[in-house]
Amino acid sequence: MSVNIKNVIRMMGILLFVIGLCMIPSFLVAVIYQESRCTVSFSITLAICLCSGLIIMRTFPPSLIRIKARDGFLIVSMCWLVASLISAIPMCTSGAIPDYVNAFFETCSGYSTTGSSILTDVESLPKSMLFWRSFTHWLGGMGIIVFAAAILPSIGVEGMMIASAETPGPTLDKLTPKFADTAKNLYLIYIVFTIAETILLMIGGMSLYDALVQTFGTVGTGGFSNYGNSIAHFTSPYLQWVIIVFMTMCGTNFNLYFVLIRRGPKAMFRDPELRLYLGIMAVCTLFITIDLLAVGGYTNGFKSFTDSAFQVSSIMTTTGYATANYDIWPTFAKMLIFLVMLTGACSSSTGGGPKIIRILICLKLIRRGVALKIHPNRVYTVTLNGRAVSSEVATNITNYIFFYIFVVFAGSLVISFNGFDLLTTFSSVITCLGNVGPGFNLVGPTMNFSIYSHFSKIVLSFLMIAGRLELFTFFMLLSPHYWNSNKA
Template sequence: MHFRLVAKVLSLLSGIVSLSMIWPLAWSLYDGSGDVKPFLFSIMMGGVLSGGLYLVGRKADYEDLGVKDGFVVVSLSWIIASVVGALPYYLHGAVPTFADAFFEAMSGFTTTGASVISDIEANPRGILFWRDLTHWLGGMGIIVLSLAILPFIGVGGMQLYKAEVPGPIPEKMTPRIQQTALYLWGVYVLLSGAETLLLMFGGMNLFEALTHTFGTMATGGFSPLNKSVGQYNSAYFDWVITLFMFLAGANFALHYRFIMGRFSAFHRDEEFRFYTGVVLFCTVTVAGVLLLHGTYDTVADALRFGAFQVVSIITTTGYVTADYELWPSYTQFLLLLLMFVGACAGSTGGGIKNLRLMVLARHVKAELSSILHPRAIVQVKVGGKVAGKDIIASVTSFFILYMALFTAGTLFMAALGLDILTSLSSVAATLGNIGPGLGGVGPMRNYADIPQTGKWVLSLLMLMGRLELYTVVVLFVPETWRR
């Protein structure tokens, strides 16, 4: 471990987060609202922290960045980002305690969308813009952003990239990590611009179009409105946001290839076909059940609300247009299962990921074939390529660890006095970076009533889910901190 080098990299990342507050500060100045001072103080405090870290590590060399350093930098960068990001909420008084402010900031940066703010619209636009901007920055990743704009990180950049990019196999689209990061951010910005324009075309003002775009493309789910997207009661907005949530849940490398003229990229990708099939199947069955039970009177409405909620949950966005706790039990249980499924590898979404579930399913099938045909050589293939034993072992251990953390988290929340449904769904929704769950954290409620200890634990689960578990878990291994 190179502690001075870690401090030096963290200084750059905390500086980026602090400087990004200039954008919500601009809204505050434009509105003349009461959140100007909180943002100014937050920027200064973040700057002091960044400067202090830089002084500690100013003599360190970026080329010394190793695997252990990469894991530590990535995990601590999100924690520091959340500490700095919490300052505007706390200094303005949008939340009563720093634990609440940290929870809101961590939820934003990890694109979870779980909130402790009850009356969202009572807050000034600067605070609300910052709330959604944390989504957008965290969606493609603070580290990936740093790699895109800080080329002097150089050789060690790959360690950071591997530690942060979601999925069992981080995809390097170009030989240079900085170029890969720039391409990813380019696609991200392009899709964000397209959604913003479409929302404004439908009647949203610039502020609401931007904030909802931030929440969509990052698969975060924060909305500046108390009733989320459902407050518009607009089929046009629902379908536009559904489309872009679906796109945000796909591997961004596929978007890049498509834009570059490889129009068969989506069709040829096995994970994307699987992801599309799951979405279509769940949408059709949910819509059918909603019609059968008379929840909605027309096929158009059943498809509209069913598709929106299915896509919102599987991509781990967490936007809502209806109180799905009033829907039939089948739909509620299906949505709960989709919280575990998650989006595609290489997307901004959370969850276990479709690719891992594909590998697990084919591994089980291969094992059954081996039992029936002991002498046969059965291989697990994904995308026409054989998945090596290391990939299968990695996916299997990830699944086991994910379920172990889910179980432990649920037991802990239940021990705090929460009912079993709230305990179970709050852990599933935070570990999967979804946001709304069921019971006490349902779509028409929030996390304000969760005990303070529970909020810290759920904040940790958000971070673990966003960084694919191991990046955070290794921090608790003593060997990580040895030189």
């Protein structure tokens, strides 16, 4: 095996140290609200993480051996799995979620920005635990490795190599010569969005605590709320539209914001992925609004439009917040919701799903196939942003789509042993793999995943991480070719 284990162990030490640092805000929330058990749980866990992380980093200094792609896949997969395992400890030891498997499911859902939950009474949890639960969205939204590279630029590993394995979308653009600078620039935009939304929500009447929790779920496109009825708890249209705007912005390719700053809005909106993303969102919102007014029982046009826009943006960006129970909407409206659940957000955004860029290229490949059937001798080149799409990129995208479909059906088959109906089972896997959050029927927007067995929760947890890491990063570790360098 040619994996550099020392680099992997060192990265685990860095991860432990970073998680320890990230628990400090939640620890302070526990102190402020005088939650003694949570204070003890956070203090012990973060102390262990910080100390063990420092010891590991001192014991395993940066290696002179360059990190290869093989190392990057293992490091990223291990980081996300270990982060979820460790972050579940304070939830479990504090008694907030006493069952460790349930706590693990919740943290996997948090870091992967899925938003699926096993909690039947969210509001009964301590405020510090709800804060930590939502803060995992904020950490997972941009990526754990990207976050580590942003705050620890001298971590001693090649950040670009391993971050490319966790970045959502077919490619990761390097915006500056040094990846640490790229990570800082991305997080600068991320932090600006976080601060801006928090302020706007507070202007609308939210407390600082509520505003932060909803903001973590919005900019991370995660969907955890501290209220059982999600954003429906806040009846103000102003608050709902603020969240709609920020969900849409965070489902956009973050690299385009650099294009906006450097070259202006015209250059940004020339991007074909962005145009398709906004086009699908607008068309689905319009049709659902009409359907709700015609046969869905809505009588207020603005309410219909707001609910439609909110649910379309929430599901398409894979945020998973809810202002209405779309599971009781007319069939046509539900089919459109299901459609955007399968498209996902843009590449290099905080959103999940297959990604609009892949859908766009697949549509172009279909059009190319039809054209060649009619004119076999025609030279037809698939282009994107004026550049030809290489056969390698096209093959990788089609491989991903077919693998995605395979995992959906395989996962559905595995959890079908629970005996729930077909739509519940199928949508559970789709929503976890696509990092969406709610599904349909027994796992709809007003339900949760507590109905599943421990085995199924573990399977769904792995699917959440696999979906967030673009499938291949996670599943290639199961291949004998990965562990046997002679087969590579």
